[in-house]
Amino acid sequence: RASSCITPPLSSAAGMATTDDNLWPVAYNGLSGELDGSKVNTFTRGKCIRLSDGEEMVTPKSFLLKAEGKTEITPSDQSNWKKLIEVRDNSERTRNLQHIIDSGLVSLTDTRPKRRQKMSANDYATSAKVRRSKPSATSVGPEHSEESGNLQTLLENLTHALDSSSYRGTEDQQTAMSQWRSDATTLKRKSDVTVRAELIIGVVGRTAAGKSSLLNAIIKEPNLLPVSSHKSCTSVAIKIRSSSEVGSNYSAYIDFLTREEWQEELKSLCDDIANYGQLESGSLSSRRPPDRESKKIRDIAVGKLKAVYGDSAVDKSYKELKKTPMMVDAFQNESREYIEAPTSGDLGEQLNKFVVPLSSAASGGVEWWPLVNSISIFIPTCEFLPEGVVLVDLPGKGDANTARAAVTEDILKECDWVWIVCPMTRTTSDITFVDQIDDELRRQLSLDGQTHELVVICTMTDLLTNNDVPTEIQSFNLSEQAEGKSMQEKKILVAKARNEWAKAEIQKECQEHARESAGTGESRGHTTKVFTVSANDYYELSRAAESTLQPEPVNPQLYDTVDDTEIPDLQHYLQGAGSAALQEKVQRDKTASQLLAKEMHLSLADKGTQDSQKRLVVKQKFDTDLVSVTKSDTENIIEDFKGTVHGADCFGKLQTMLDEGIKLAVENAKSEVTRWAKLNVHTYRAVCLRFGEFRGTRDEPISFNSDLARPIIYKLSQVWEEVFSTTDGKIHQLAQKALQTLKDKFDERVTHFRQLLSTGFDISGERLNPAKMRADRLIKNSSQTLRKIVCEERKDTHREVKHAIQVELKKAYHKCGEQKGQGTLERMKSIMNDSVTEGTPLPKVFEAAKQSLMKHCNGITERISVELSRFGEEISSAVSFQHLWTSPDDARSIAKSTTDIQEIVSKLLQL
Secondary structure, three states: OHHHOOOOOOOOOOOOOOOOOOEEEEEEOOEEEEEEHHHOOOOOOOOOEEEOOOOOEEOHHHHHHHHHOOOOOOHHHHHHHHHHEOOOOOOOOHHHHHHHHHOOOOOOOOOOOOOOOOOOHHHHHHHHHHHHOOOOHHHHOHHHHHHHHHHHHHHHHHHHHHHHOOOOOOHHHHHHHHHHHHHHHHHHHHHHHHOOOOEEEEEEEOOOOOHHHHHHHHOOOOOOOOOOOOOOOOOOEEEEEEEHHHOOOEEEEEEEOOHHHHHHHHHHHHHHHHHHHHHHHOOOOOOOOOOHHHHHHHHHHHHHHHHHHOHHHHHOOHHHHHHOOOOOOOOOOOOEEEEEEOOHHHHHHHHHHHHOOOOHHHHOOOOOHHHEEEEEEEEEOEOOEOOOEEEEEOOOOOOOOHHHHHHHHHHHHHOOEEEEEEEOOOOOOOOOHHHHOOHHHHHHHHHHOOOOEEEEEEEOOOOOOOOHHHHHHHHOOOHHHHOOOOHHHHHHHHHHHHHHHHHHHHHHHHHHHHHHHHOOOOOOOOEEEEEEOOHHHHHHHHHHHOOOOOOOOOOOOOOOOOHHHOHHHHHHHHHHHHHHHHHHHHHHHHHHHHHHHHHHHHHHOOOOOOOHHHHHHHHHHHHHHOOOOOHHHHHHHHHHHHHHHOOOOOHHHHHHHHHHHHHHHHHHHHHHHHHHOOOOHHHHHHHHHOOOEEOOOOOOOEEHHHHHHHHHHHHHHHHHHHHHOOOOOHHHHHHHHHHHHHHHHHHHHHHHHHHHHHHHOOOOHHHHHHHHHHHHHHHHHHHHHHHHHHHHHHHHHOHHHHHHHHHHOHHHHHHHHOOOOOOHHHHHHHHHHHHHHOOOOOOHHHHHHHHHHHHHHHHHHHHHHHHHHHHHHHHHHOOOOHHHHOOHHHHHHHHHHOHHHHHHHHHHHHO
16 A cells, blocks of 8 residues: 555666665566565565556555456466566565465575575475465364365366366367366465465463463473563564474574664664663753663663674664674574474574573573564474464564564454463452553454454463462452361462452453443444463473373462363363364365356256357357446446445544544643653653654553554544444445445346347256356355455554554654753653644644545555456456357267366365
């Protein structure tokens, strides 16, 4: 999308050179542009190519389709992808090539020099193959594995049979065969890529909530992810998946920041240290000496610089450090590291230097963690982590590095589910679930549609002190049950009562929050699943239970049995989720394949039309009377859709709430600026240096942009579900209605033609069923595409508000970051106050947010319109009636030369 992708102007020449390492020249068949590597998050749908002949942002797939003048990719086109991306021999964003290869549409050769155990092009392909490997019977159930394997085999056989068919026939017949070949190839590719359905689960929570310990417990690998009892150990997104194809070894790919991304953070770190020095000297503020938070911000910066450049780094300026050799140069030749180990514990030890700060002795003087962007871990087949399910240990939002923050944000958008982790380390009077996640994340999950089936996991339920027990016994009215019991028995009694109470309270809070967010007093079917777990006691008790020799001594904190820890319940829940996701995708692939098979079966079984004169007249009548869905029909339906979607019940309702929200935001802006001024000058500047986003040492990140956007988001949330729901939302309903109207237009013509054939030519209308089958397949595909568009756009649209505010305030943030000397805080406050109030009748910052959101809504309309137009064209041109004017001789020739095809089709129908 052009509005959210800022790139330098394009050169007019195809295959152009560019000075930005994030931009890759793309050119094919006379069409040229630039692909923004920083935007390649999901290759097959990411809008990341800006065309050289205009401002339109398209996907790489759309780029090639447009150049080819096609609507779908076939195997013969795959070689063309090699020509699409020009890979230069420098420190490119190599990790983004992974997304291109994962799409299954490209094979790139990497000619850059290798170092250590780096990934070659083959390694990338192997990694992609791991993601696409079939599910093992142990992880998803033998029935799903066998069915998906049979389907894929039959589709492979069908594709091969169509490719090698000796039948040539008439031009119309060849066109029909070509369409089947294209459809079968597409289904085979989709089946191969998605046979192991990928379900991405993001795990979020506050610092030290126990996310890493929880994930280790779920997959029963206690030493895989680093854990700590007193600090956060996850500073980057870590993806964990299992695969039967990795053998018995454990492996990981570590993606690093680019040199440019690190230099951006390096400047901020140097500023943090310099600001602290000014605070100590009193040159920033004589009234506010360095506080505890300022010292922690400085210490974090010092730790990172020492890890990368050595102990002398703190005495050097930013310009000096840019020229200083790094202790570890992650940007030399490659931007990805590969590690492998025979056990999870060995891999965990190797991962430590990439994830957490270590002592010089422990790390051998070399630390990588400040330079890491994300990590992907592959473990052998695990019964508790079904193949295709990806668990993502997400760091807190507000990362000091914008690249890592962007990775976290992108993963959150891609997540199918989000699990919220909160520690149960306080007494009942202190537990409030709403306080366990920051306000912005809670609002975002709601707007993204992630709270309909919310999973909340309370960790550390075994932590209960003797001093807490008497109070808790009174709180839960357990005095009678606790009579005569030992302290340990009382603790178990209290813990179980507290767990049940917490489940009820969290479910109640979530329902109330859902009603509040909806603004209608209704929760619209929100459900919450709550688990109260203990990873520590699970390890201790399961270790003893699985000992094949004499029972090992155990030391659980609290519980008596493995089941009491509820980790097994969570494991079974995850297994069920993986199996259900796989079953859904296998069934979808099966349905699509059988629709194609039915169409082919009916068409190939047609005996032809005996009378040659009748064949000629039918063909003429087809050309004159069966004018399918015309371009005019499609344009009129799309115009009706646009008018309705921008009407009062859809985007008009969104516009009303947007105006109300902006009015509240304008009224609230000055008080927000005043509240920010309560921050220490060091923290205030740190926020501005990072364009309004900073976590620092706080549990909840500081976001000036979110503070300004909050009233707008609050108002939008009251109608968001009504507009964007993919079940009964207005956009979805209107798009599906327009699609069905197009299909109805086609059906009207076919019905008329059917009547004409049966009455005037004595030709059975049943012979039109293959065309109907194809039309049904086309509408099913388009319906799924439209649903996907709405699902994606509901997550992107609300983010436009905050993004637009940040872009509009960048100059102000930069100006604040340049302030020095006495009165710095007052000057920064004045700059920000002017920036959020400047402009009439509406301050510029809020006008920008309004325009950006409405522009994005227009983009949604256009994206849906393009799909409707594509469907109209396809249903007019891709539905075949050629068998109606096929002679009996040709029909027999077709049947004879397609015997192998018909056998495969029969097997597909019997699945």
